[in-house]
Amino acid sequence: MTAMSQALAAPRARTAPHRRPARSVLWVSSVLYAAVLFAGVYYALVGDDPQPPLRTAGFVVAVAGLFALDAAERQHFRRTSAALPAATAAGLLVARLALFFVVAACDGAGLSRVLFVLVPFTAYFAFGRRASLVLGAGCAGALLAWYVLAVDGWYADAEAISDLLMFGLGLVLAVSMATVATGEQEARGRVESTVRELTHSHRRLEGYAARVAELSTARERNRLAREIHDSLGHHLTAIAVQLEKAEAFRDLDRAAADRALADARWSARRALEEVRQSVRALRDEAEPFALSAALADLVRHIDDGSPRVTLHIDGSEVGYDAGQLTALYRAAQEGLTNARRHADAAHVKVSVAYGSSHVRLVVADDGSGIGDPAAPGAAPGFGLRGLRERVQLLGGELDIESAAGAGTTLGVTLPRTTPAGNGTASTGRTR
Template sequence: MASPPAVLATASVPTPACSPAPHASGRPVPWVAPVLYAAVLAGGLYYDVAGDAPPSPAKVAAFVAGLVTLSGLDVLERRRHRVRTPKGLAAALLGARLALFAAVAAADTAGLSRVLFVLLPFSAYFAFGRRVAVALAAGCLGLLIAWLSITVPGWHVTAAYVSDVLMFGLGLVLALSMAAVAVGEQESRTRLEHALYEVEESHARLTAYAERVAELTAAEERNRLAREIHDSLGHHLTAAAVQMEKAEAFLDRDRATAERALADARSSAARALGEVRHSVRALRGEAGPFRLSEALAELVRRLDGGGPRVTLETGGDESGYDAAALRTLYRAAQEALTNAFKHAAAGRVAVSVTCGEARARLVVEDDGGGLPPGPREERGFGLRGMRERVRLAGGDVSLTSEPGRGTTVTVTVPREPAGAV
């Protein structure tokens, strides 16, 4: 009886499709510059309206135009470069802002515009890093002191000017601190987003692996059931078919022989049903202990007299062997005997099994016509299933045959368990 082809196959697990890797979510604290521009604009206009001297329309226009230009420059930069401005362009923009800050300060009669200069190291922190920002902050403070030294002799003994310098220095420190905190928070958020992305990607990959393992496990179980059906039901149904053919051939010539053949066919069918019940009990974990010598003796007893003469020789101690390994030898003997009865046209079949200290060895030898030349695995799926079963048990199968000189099947399995069969 030919079994279905093996369906177990290995394949690489496909890489799951995941969402794109996260990126930085935008510029940190983008609201600082607009708020500062608005505060300077409101303070300067209020001073012009509430001051004692009438404001100069040209200076007010230059003051407002400078702040509007600064705001528009920031909007354009954020639209063109949402996350980070290239260093070359960032340097050019710092220069442009410095010129605009100076122009706004020159047009500001209230004197509030010098606070805008804290935005230079603040912006430089995001584009060039901490060292450049600190150096630029020191430069801005130095320029303020130099400007006061040139334009206001003795400023350092005037409390108002000293207070202005101290407040400007404090503003620089606060701006650098805010920039450092914002950059650190952005980096932490980016790392967290990347970590979450990697977790999602790993989860998707593990899900794909689990699905593939489930597929391979199901395929392996189908293979195992296919081998069981072939080796158990196939053997008994083949025997029943042979006996029914014999009964049909002797029905008119020797009724007694035909009736014995029918009885043997019924017996084979009953044994097939018993195999099914045994398999169900095994799947439920209710099967009793398996004895190889007893099972082989029963197998030979049922076959002897219905075709070639079958002899059995057993030796060694099977008590230390795994039940799966012993059942592998039994199924191999079943397959070899079925082939000998169906195809070999043999007059004698010798079965011998020896359970040694390290390995058990089964030999099934017949004196039939042998196998014709050619790839033997392609002649049916029985030998393929035998090889699969024995390989899972960690053993080997050897087949020698020559036309007209019989066939010998040798199977060895190790004493230690080598996996489920």
Template sequence: MAAPPTPPRPLRWVPSALYAAVLAGGLYYETLGEGSLRLAGTAGFVTCLLLLFALEAVERGRYPEHVPTRPAVLLLAARLGLYAAVSALDEAGVSRALFVLVPFTAYFALGRTAALVASAGCLGLLLTGNVLWVPRWWATAEHISDLLMLGIGLVLAVSMAAVAVGEQEGRARLEHALRELSDSHERLADHAERVAELSTAKERNRLAREIHDSLGHHLTAIAVQLEKAEAFHDRDAETARTAVGHAHWSAVRALDEVRHSVRALRDEGEPFSLSRALADLARHADGGRLKIVAQVSGDERGFCTGALTALYRAAQEGLTNAHRHGHATRVSVAVAFGGDGARLAVTDNGRGFPDGACEGYGLRGMRERVALLGGTVDIRSAPDAGTAVTVTLPRAAASPPEVQGTPGASAKAVR
């Protein structure tokens, strides 16, 4: 990271403080002279220092935050010229302290390397002046002391500038990190909001499928059985009573499924048995001109409730469509559990529908439910050739079995 081109605000007082110290020291030295003041030299000395004060004020007013590189170089050159003028007009020699500001300012204007070069240049100028104009300067304690003090001052000035730049860079990195953290927090909040929206939409779709597949099926069955009871009311009282009984069962079953759904939402669901549910469904949906044969082979233990429920809802949808739309007289429901997964086949002898016919919400809901479990739905139908719905779920849709058992080949037949 490049060095900032101006001292941080907390260090902007350093040059002015040093100017004030040099001014006070120079004037004090003049007043301690032999009773006569060098008016011209003193006036020039004070004027140059006032120009330095003015230069600092102009820089602060024009560049409150930072000075661009080119103006900073020009300002540094102007300061250097004024430093030389003040040093030439100062008989006390205290103005040599101003040269420690050269690497200090250069550090912010041009960077660390420029500050080190400026420090070496200041020491070189003092050493060259001593060599050229001060005989045997190396044997004079005063000149050796001046050289050492200037060297120490330059080291301190460069060190102070380096610390200030490091602090400023650290502050800049911290502010950048805080901005990135704030941006990340906003992105995370947006992501959480989108996840919440998607979760809500997913749950809404799930509830819509549940309502259609459970309540929709049972309400359809109730309507069919009541129509049957009304049709046989005067001709066959026993058949009418049976139809009313089946309608009552469907109503009770619908209420049970609503309660089951509520318990599931509260994580209080009971274990679901597909074979028992299919047997129950076939027994109460069978009757009149519709005959249902349900078969379950293999062991359903080890398959999660979601997979078993998906198969049950698919069987419900197939039976409802076969009776309501296909006007079928015979429906076969076969479920086979194996090592690779489960397969459900619902086949009827109804009037079918042509290829490419628009699927209703029930079939779309079936595909969505099965797709969430990684399974597939295959529907084959033709006019007057019946309909075959095949649902396949992979073993990956199953959870580890709680009780290991040997998959049986036994079949249950229910009419």
């Protein structure tokens, strides 16, 4: 028992592991058992050569044992999909083979030889193709040896030759059926594995999609926060400054107060227009943005002499997209707002230089400065932090130079998005 188990287990390690027979062939052994049982009992009852009752009873018990072995194996696979141990599978095969010999010995009809085609058939599922072929050849050789030893002149007997051919054909069909069933089972296993992988991938994709949605929401929230601060925040600051100026000069300089009120109204209208532009941008209806004109308009309404604001533009903005030009405009707004609110500057200079590979915007004032922005503990405000994020998203750089009493210089550099040569010739404009 142990030697045979090891012999059958050796090819198993090199071929397929023990697997459950496919549903399409589960009925094969039962049908053969039933046919052999019916033929044997029928022959015992009505045959020309009556059999002893004890022989018939042994025949029936042996066939019942075959049914019981099949039922036990199927019950195992109903409880679990785990493979049978090699020793157990070999033991079942040996038990079946022993019962086949008992059935053949007790069968007067002679049909029981067909049971031996089940040897390579069941071995295919338990130990793989190689073991099945070896056992099939062994069964065919055993039948041939029996004819050689027990039947004189068998080679001239048409019935003996027919039995050998039919048995060989049965063996071929049994192995072929096991091969097809195994292929079907493996294909079903691959499909089930693919479905499990797809289900797992789908769940991962759902997780990724949720993460992307979360990140997109956070990114859009940050973008809206920057837009609100850079646009509405700037104009509301300007409105507050102009209203304070109008109130201060209401009795001293009526013209200056009226101009301050006019500038406050302009800032309010400009804030409303930028809100509308933001809404149009969200609807993909944004209009082309001209940075030079926007900066000139901004400086014209801010330049009221306190501080004095000048603008210098060199080159053409052709080749830079709306996102880059808007970022430069927001940088100019932030620099001017900080200069007016905090720097106590006498003069602020805004300059833009469009180059062949990049554009550079600088807002420089001669005010009190903000100290060293890189010093430990120095934390930029939300405006500068949002501006830095905006510039970095466009692949640019933001730099700030400042010292107490020496003014502040804010610089933004952005790369050109289209090759040089498509724009107009460089010009210098100063206001």
